[in-house]
Amino acid sequence: MPNIVAQLSLVIWPLVAILLFKRLSPLVASFWTIVGGYLFLPVKVSFELPLIPSLNKESISVISALVGCVLLGKVRLSQLPQSKWAKVMIIAGLLFPVATVLTNREPAFNGEFYIQAMPLKEAITLILNRYILLIPFLLGALLVRSLDDGITVLRHLVLAGVIYSPFIIVEVLLSPQLHTWIYGFFPHSFAQQIRFGGYRPVVFMGHGLLVANFAAIVFVAAVGLWKARQKILYIPSIFFVIYLALILVVCKTVGAWILGVLGAVIMIFTSAKMGVKIVSAIAIFIFLYPIMSIFGFVPRDWLVEVIGEVWPDRALSLAFRFHHEQMMLEHSLEKFMFGWGGWNRNRVFGSVTDGYWIIVLSKYGLASYAVLFGLPMLAVLSGYRVVCKIGSRVGQRVTAVYCVIICLMMIDQIPNASQDSWVLFIYGCAIGLFVPIKSAVKNNARVKFARPQRIEVG
Template identity: 30%
Template structure:
């Protein structure tokens, strides 16, 4: 689906990123490089070279912030070994074992899907490393209270600006991607819902756009609660406006998440917010086990959806049926999975694909097995849990609010990977930011840092000077 305009946009983005790093602080440049790419670059287009994953909407900004971090910031990562490093190693090198164990072909009716080997192993490791670049940058760079506040402010500003084309598409249908890049990334019928349109602008799908606006609403509410009194009224108005835009996105999932999370961020103590965030990621982490044990009340959930809309109930029921098909297939090779290139899918006797893969969790288990799922979802869950625990060590109420709000944003994104498959670079960046700040706070609480550590991790926020005596 490449077009000339789409290719030019992708090629120009590194120049935009260089300009951002040359004129803005590294944290802001990183955020706008990633968030701006999510909002503006084309979906479905890429520049492909042999043996290298395509340069596209996800990979180009990831490379940009990684090299921007190395060149502009020049802070070496603090070497350590813990659970996060174990999960990172599993995520990166598990696909090698998967490829080595899947050299046999898969017969799908009259089709033959070849086995995978060294080539796919190298490709999978390259792709995994690129996926993790935002996480590594977030962990190394976003270690201060000011960095987390910048995340919330960038989300707020981006939401306010992006609401204008979103409102236009709500009224006149999703057309911006066609007008600018010359093609539509999805079927038009998918954006028609409840007698209106789901806006997507340049995000590829209305559900992705709604998920992003959920983030902006939570960010606005967190800033509203943490702002001083003379600014809180303005923040409250922005939060209400973004919430209205979210409702108009016609996404039941994002709206339900907002109904649960927004009151927590606005009213609950940060300690409770952190616990809810931890519960969210643990639910996502244990969901496959619950599905295998038939402990998920799928029939009850479909019946509840039917009270809202028959179409939503039918859609949810179809998701569960497809999950069952794909999970049964995945459990034939449960530890390391089937590998990529459609080997984990379900086919009929004529080679036709029988299942629709909506949930990221079942895609991951099918391709890379239980170990691949634990590596990816476990790493995301670990970031949330560690940030929730470390928030109690924060020096100010403002930081506790912002840190737990970010934990809820990431936790909700992880929980949303059960029905959907939109794991974006921005989620990896925010996860790394949670882990980086949690590690910094833990370092302060456990021991006095050396001068080099204090400089590396950003004094005086993380390592305040000792109070004067007398």
């Protein structure tokens, strides 16, 4: 059971956001309101009100950022991102939940018992929930307007990893206890956090996988800034690369290690243009993953066999995931376009859902999947169009690091569900960055880039 500190932290966070918006620019304040809330607020604690989505760490953080931008940052949120395809996806994404409700007006049988039909009023809740989900993307797309802004976000992302690292180290040494000590309960299975004869940190994210994946992303962001010759707090980025690499190692998660190494290899050993081409191809593959799974183009048996030769226990885990994904995929085909809706109507009795892709596909159908996975793919492909034309080396490298980290986050949505508010914010920042660069290139204008500067703290 959560203690009073857990509940008070959610109540106090909007006040923290007010202080941030009074002291910092709207972009930086939004970053720390959203990312800071994700990093430090408790999981599985919420306030439940009728018709509106749960008020938890994610929704409170993004609503606080939204209100801060409007009231204190004077940001006009009536506008949509400059990208026309982003506009189409956002509008469609807000309308598709209505279709999900209208096509689920009958009870659903999950293999053991019936689950009630979705009432029409549930459409209001789903629309609000989808809007809250997309707020970070909208804010990122509206607030990032130049290459300087894009580099600022990357610097703060690396700084967030450095600030979080002492908590990670404490839990590696003492076991994952911080959430219990501060908020009164442990949010997940403790046994899943035991790896390689020790512990992987959970801190306040809810699971060691999420911490490790965050560590992988901030590490790759540091590598990108190093390759772009950008400093943080007047310190060469190479020192952050080395330190965050060590933090990634102690997170003891093989999947995150693979993501971190893949991102670093692309950033270090390929040109910016080649790196963006590689991740663009991967992003398209991830976007098409459900269709490829349906037609049997994903070599699941081969992957299990190859991994089994190196990590037999990981191969068993992967085979388990593939088996349950197939169960859910077959169930999803019955309502393929708009899904089965909420209340576990999308679940087959006895199934386990880990991947974000199958959760979205089974709940909301291919239409919503195309939005929630189309936005990051759009960002990566926009970066591809930019990097092939931009003349600035710094601009190319910054474009590449955004494309690489977005691709890595897309990859993680296949085995895991980590597309949280801060991830959507990064997607939006990329869109906001690439559109003005594309416009400047088209008009033969000179694209500005950020010189080493002190990171904004107040």
